[in-house]
Amino acid sequence: MLLQTAPAPGAWERLLAVLKEWDFAVFLKINTVWTGAFGDFLMPILRDQRTWYPLYAFLFIYVIYKFRWKALPFIIIAGLTVVLTDQVSSTFFKNYFGRVRPCNEEALRGMARLLLDRCPSSGSFTSSHAVNHFGLATFIYITLKPYFGKWGLLFFFWAAFICYAQVYVGVHYPGDVSCGAVLGVLLGGFTAWIFKKYFNFGNRKRGDLTTASPTV
Known part of the structure; x- marks a missing residue:
């Protein structure tokens, strides 16, 4: 009688296993080793979306002040970008993936730290914070690049933080936020393309720091 054995894992399965192992290792470094009292205080505040409300408010006030009624399509599509990414x-x-968050992962119990009041019950992949913030950062950077220039790159640093x-x-793995960032850039680029194709603010005239020549 032939002995029945489980089939050997294929290349794809081995690759996923290696990526998962790396994801766990980097997560534990960030969550338990590269830490400190200041980080433990700052990071829960930094990832709270309410922390960034003043930035959004300032941005919308700037756009309304600069473009008047032409700011309406920008605000609407920016809102749609958030809805789409989320x-x-x-x-x-x-x-679809149903990945368990690290704070709920049995293999990490007793090792991972959770700095929030509770561990979210939703899936871990992808990080919606990453998709949302990178999507909005991409939309803002592309649509307002003629006015912000290289300073617009700060929105990506903000999303990365x-x-x-x-x-x-302790609520996401590095792979969750990395893939979420890529997805956010793609979706934000798509909504920015829609805005520039059908609305757009136009290009700032050379030497003119206060006015633009919007096109509709």
Whole structure:
């Protein structure tokens, strides 16, 4: 009688196993080793979306002041960008992959730290914070690049800090936020393309720091 044995894992399965091992290792470094009292205080605040409300408010006030009624399509599509990124991540990716968050992972029990009051019950992949913030950062950078120039890159640093905080506090793996960032850039680029194709603010005239020539 031939002995029945489980089939050897294929290349794809081995690759996923290696990536998962690396993800766990980097997560534990960020969550338990590269830590300190200041980080333990700052990171839960940094990843709280309410912390960034003043930045959004300032941005919308700036756009309204500069472009008047032409700011309305920008605000609407910026809002749609947030809705799109959140739904794609939360409704599709989290439900499809069903990855357990590190704060709920049995293999990490007793090792991982959770710096929040509770561990969210939703899936871990992808990080909706990462998708949302990178999507909005991409939309803002592309649509307002003629006015912000290289300073617009700061929106990506802001999104990256939030992603790092998600890992630091123990609710996401590095792979969750990295893939979420890529997804956010793609979705934000798509909504920015729509805005520039059908609305746009136009290009700032050379030497003119206060006015633009919007096109509709």
